[in-house]
Amino acid sequence: MRVGILGCGYIAQSRHLPAIREIAGIELAALCDLSAGTLQLVADYHNVATRYTSYAEMLADDTLDAIGVLSYDHAADILAALRAGKHVMTEKPLAFTVGEAEEIKAVLAENPDLVLQVGYQKLHDPAVLWLADKVRGVAPRAVEIHDYGAILARVRGDFGPIFRVDDLPDVGGAAVRTTVAATGKAAQVNPDVASRIAATLPATHASFVETYLTGLMLGSHDFSVLNFCYGMPRQVLFAHTTGPKHLQAVLELENGALCNVDLQLGTSYGWWDERFSVYGDDDQVDLRFGNPFLAFSGTEIVTRSTVNDNDRTLASSYRGYEDGFKNEWIHFRDAVAGEVAVRSTADIAADDIRLVRDIVTRLPVPSAGS
Ligand SMILES: NC(=O)c1ccc[n+]([C@@H]2O[C@H](COP(=O)([O-])OP(=O)(O)OC[C@H]3O[C@@H](n4cnc5c(N)ncnc54)[C@H](O)[C@@H]3O)[C@@H](O)[C@H]2O)c1
Numbered sequence: 001m002r003v004g005i006l007g008c009g010y011i012a013q014s015r016h017l018p019a020i021r022e023i024a025g026i027e028l029a030a031l032c033d034l035s036a037g038t039l040q041l042v043a044d045y046h047n048v049a050t051r052y053t054s055y056a057e058m059l060a061d062d063t064l065d066a067i068g069v070l071s072y073d074h075a076a077d078i079l080a081a082l083r084a085g086k087h088v089m090t091e092k093p094l095a096f097t098v099g100e101a102e103e104i105k106a107v108l109a110e111n112p113d114l115v116l117q118v119g120y121q122k123l124h125d126p127a128v129l130w131l132a133d134k135v136r137g138v139a140p141r142a143v144e145i146h147d148y149g150a151i152l153a154r155v156r157g158d159f160g161p162i163f164r165v166d167d168l169p170d171v172g173g174a175a176v177r178t179t180v181a182a183t184g185k186a187a188q189v190n191p192d193v194a195s196r197i198a199a200t201l202p203a204t205h206a207s208f209v210e211t212y213l214t215g216l217m218l219g220s221h222d223f224s225v226l227n228f229c230y231g232m233p234r235q236v237l238f239a240h241t242t243g244p245k246h247l248q249a250v251l252e253l254e255n256g257a258l259c260n261v262d263l264q265l266g267t268s269y270g271w272w273d274e275r276f277s278v279y280g281d282d283d284q285v286d287l288r289f290g291n292p293f294l295a296f297s298g299t300e301i302v303t304r305s306t307v308n309d310n311d312r313t314l315a316s317s318y319r320g321y322e323d324g325f326k327n328e329w330i331h332f333r334d335a336v337a338g339e340v341a342v343r344s345t346a347d348i349a350a351d352d353i354r355l356v357r358d359i360v361t362r363l364p365v366p367s368a369g370s
Pocket of ligand 1: 006007008009010011012032033034035038053054055070071072073091092093119121175176177178217292
């Protein structure tokens with residue numbers, strides 16, 4: 001399979017390109033980025049000869065079977081790839097709004113021979129697959145999602161050189177990068193993205209766009225795990241925020257159990273603080289996720305169980321150090337070959353966007369002046 005990559009930014013350079021290069025049966029055939037300087041440095045580093053600064057030109061390349069969509073505001077990029085007859089492996093979130101996600105699902109349905117996989121690497125993490133096997137069909141006492149994202153400068157860690165040249169052409173206000181090149185700081189929410197999200201919220205909640213993005217950009221990974229293990233929650237019982245980088249919620253699962261969700265962005269922790277916990281009758285499991293920017297950081301499984309009345313066991317283990325990013329590309333290759341079904345589907349990803357919208361819609365209406 002010959003793959004062209006759209007977007008040579010942080011996640012492409014730190015995780016996808018090194019992973020793809022290790023996989024037999026996938027050829028890293030072309031790279032595309034609007035930044036000519038970044039493109040040149042990245043393509044030289046990875047020894048890729050075919051380079052495009054125009055996505056339309058890359059899509060017209062008949063030698064490419066699939067596109068890795070690793071740009072930021074990418075719903076339209078996914079639609080264009082599908083319409084050009086390419087399989088798609090896209091970064092999360094699938095889109096910024098439910099409507100955009102549903103449009104992608106509709107175009108996919110019209111092209112049943114094409115494969116679309118969403119880059120929820122956790123659904124290709126052996127620890128998550130182990131947990132799903134263990135808990136599916138068993139109602140827990142409770143589930144807990146705790147995800148405190150640190151400022152990226154603290155957690156990106158040492159993963160080799162990252163090239164970023166400040167030479168973007170004028171793109172008429174389109175959302176191109178997640179951070180401002182010169183400073184490395186998170187970019188302001190792009191006005192076009194903000195207005196598309198606000199249009200899907202009740203007018204009373206239109207000021208919660210940044211909170212919505214905290215839920216979507218950070219929480220969608222955890223919601224994909226929840227969805228994979230237990231299906232979509234039945235309803236949102238409670239939601240609260242103390243500011244744009246915080247979202248707290250209580251969800252009722254189909255099996256009646258409750259899931260506590262606490263999402264925060266911008267801590268100064270020097271560690272990755274993300275946990276998915278399941279509380280059973282006499283046992284408890286924590287999945288402690290490793291830093292996704294680092295290959296082989298692994299997901300620690302901490303289990304506690306009661307053996308007799310007073311005895312308990314406590315164990316920490318790893319299901320190997322397999323890398324979710326590499327696994328997801330292997331899975332994508334096999335799905336395109338018709339050998340496996342896509343696991344991180346557009347359906348799951350659309351549901352996750354819907355859940356974020358439902359949580360934000362449940363937030364108390366801001367009082368005047370707040
Ligand atoms: N799976 C994960 O754990 C994880 C982690 C970080 C980011 N992400 C996702 O990856 C995506 C990219 O994030 P990032 O941090 O790498 O962003 P980034 O800003 O570093 O990279 C985006 C790149 O895409 C290029 N680009 C954008 N639009 C383009 C176009 N039309 N034509 C050509 N090039 C274009 C930009 O120039 C930039 O180099 C986001 O959707 C984000 O949610 C996922």
